[in-house]
Amino acid sequence: MLQLLWRERRISRAEIARRNDLSRSTVSEVAQALLDQRLVREVGTGESSGGRRPIVLEFRDDACFILGIDLGATHVSVALTDLRCRVLAWASEAHPVRTDPHGTRALLVALVDRVLGEVKEAERRLVGVGVAVPSPVDPRRPDHLSEIVLPAWHGRGVVGVLESRLGVPVLVDNDANVGALAESWWGAAQGVEDSAWVKLGTGVGSGHIIRGEIYRGATGVAGEIGHVAIDPQGPPCVCGLRGCLATFVGSDAVVDRVGALRAAFPGSKLAAREALSLQVIEDDALQGDPLALHVIGEVAEHLGTALAGAINLLNPAVVSVGGSLARVGAPLFGPLRDKVRARTLVTSASAAEIVPSALGDRGIAVGAATLVLQQALQRPQAFLSVGARRA
Numbered sequence: 001m002l003q004l005l006w007r008e009r010r011i012s013r014a015e016i017a018r019r020n021d022l023s024r025s026t027v028s029e030v031a032q033a034l035l036d037q038r039l040v041r042e043v044g045t046g047e048s049s050g051g052r053r054p055i056v057l058e059f060r061d062d063a064c065f066i067l068g069i070d071l072g073a074t075h076v077s078v079a080l081t082d083l084r085c086r087v088l089a090w091a092s093e094a095h096p097v098r099t100d101p102h103g104t105r106a107l108l109v110a111l112v113d114r115v116l117g118e119v120k121e122a123e124r125r126l127v128g129v130g131v132a133v134p135s136p137v138d139p140r141r142p143d144h145l146s147e148i149v150l151p152a153w154h155g156r157g158v159v160g161v162l163e164s165r166l167g168v169p170v171l172v173d174n175d176a177n178v179g180a181l182a183e184s185w186w187g188a189a190q191g192v193e194d195s196a197w198v199k200l201g202t203g204v205g206s207g208h209i210i211r212g213e214i215y216r217g218a219t220g221v222a223g224e225i226g227h228v229a230i231d232p233q234g235p236p237c238v239c240g241l242r243g244c245l246a247t248f249v250g251s252d253a254v255v256d257r258v259g260a261l262r263a264a265f266p267g268s269k270l271a272a273r274e275a276l277s278l279q280v281i282e283d284d285a286l287q288g289d290p291l292a293l294h295v296i297g298e299v300a301e302h303l304g305t306a307l308a309g310a311i312n313l314l315n316p317a318v319v320s321v322g323g324s325l326a327r328v329g330a331p332l333f334g335p336l337r338d339k340v341r342a343r344t345l346v347t348s349a350s351a352a353e354i355v356p357s358a359l360g361d362r363g364i365a366v367g368a369a370t371l372v373l374q375q376a377l378q379r380p381q382a383f384l385s386v387g388a389r390r391a
Contacts (some may be wrong), residue, residue: 001030002380005040005059012054031057035381039063061086062126063375064386065119067069067112068280068369070175071158073098073134073202078111079365080119083123085186085373087127087362089115089122096132098202105161112165126169127376127386130368132175133160134203138220142172169382171371175199175364176223177214179322179357180207181374182367187358188320196316198225198307198355199364200299200323203246208314226250228306248302251278254325257295265291278324285328296331304339310350311344320362322357329356 001016017027033041034057041060045053061084068085070077070092077092091111097104118121135146143159150302159170180189180197189195198206204226208215216222226246227239228266234243235253247253255276262271268291270276270284285292307319325332337354344352357363 001027002034002039003377005034005057006377008056008059010056012056014054016057037063037386039380039383052225059083064125064383065122066127066369067115068365068367068372068374069108069112069129069131069158070365070368071097071104071108071131071133072175072364076104076107076111077362077365078115079362079369080122081240081366081369083127083373083376085182085366085369087366089118090362090365091115092361093363098150099152099199101156105158108158109165110163111215112162123166125386126166126168127168127382128372129162129170130178131162131170131172132178132364132368132369133157133172134175134205136221136224137172137174137177137216139216140219146162148194168385169372169375171368172374173214173216173368173371174205174207174220174223176205176207176366177216178207178371179364180209180223180367181214182359182363183318183320183322183357184209184212185370186366187363188355189318191299192317194314194316195318195320196310196314196320198303198321198323200303200321200325201251203250204303204323206264206310208310208316210314225306226311228309230302230305245302245306249299254278254281254295254299257298258291261291261295268292282324282328285331293331296325296328297335299325300332300335301339304336305343306337307354308340308343311340316352319352319354320357321354322359324361326356 002263013027017024039060040057043056043058061082063082066081068079072125079087080089081087091114094197095104095107135149143157144155145153147155162170174371176199179199183189183197184195193212195209196206206223206225227244229243230245231243235243235247236242237247258270258276258281265271268289270289270291281292285296
């Protein structure tokens, strides 16, 4: 009943009874519980086809708040959202997350305090916290981080510090998984049951939605497209393998590749720059710089090789691509689509629409908040502690 109210936003008690095959007395009892928790409100009466006019209930998006946290490899971002995952307050700072767990935890608490302080009663009405991490997450041990990917963290995450500070449930998942969830609920794959999301950043990862749910695999490592070997003789990867996709399209690899090709492109502005960064390369690609465009084309070729395999295997209807490189647009997506088309079954390629992410740099934090919203709507008792805290 709560999920129906959330989905429809406004609906009469009579219509709820009809759709769920419930008695009016049962609907009234549940509705009163939701009214007591302030999750819904009565907003007058609807049209009648005879007899008493039905009472209309409205879901209150502002009844509670959610924190969505994006722990990237090089940044910490915190979003405070309502129950429609609209961002009400936002804070983000660059930080060497991979190598500084102590500083990351301190910064995280500071940013959480900052966004909670921007919205009245946010902490008292907080229903939960979602955290996206740049590491595989085993559902059986959600606060254990990969010691291969994040060795400085020694396997320990951030659940403890958040639970002790906030006293609410904390859910953790891989950043690409929650990015895929966000696109499925709010972005380019909205309404699509089978989709994928690829993140291009310091590394590269993918999340997969199958029949509307995140597919995590047996131990939470599904979607690690960055560690698909596209060249077994290629450069060594942090995971211990060689020639992984991440060693060709991760941000450091892209910057190194531009540096290695400077002499071959003497007319490029990049050839004369003292300091290179991924953002500079993206900016110059948008200005038509030949070296930048050449390297972006190589990224598309490498990514297309790996992505074609995923499309053949899982047959998604939509593949959205996020991360800063996606803002380059056609120079990335044109050759990427061509490469995928050339390496996939005709039926798989025709079904997979490859598009830029619709949610920008806040998508992962919003996806982390969506993780909490999804669970809360499935288990309404999550809202009970909020009501007790507010009373």
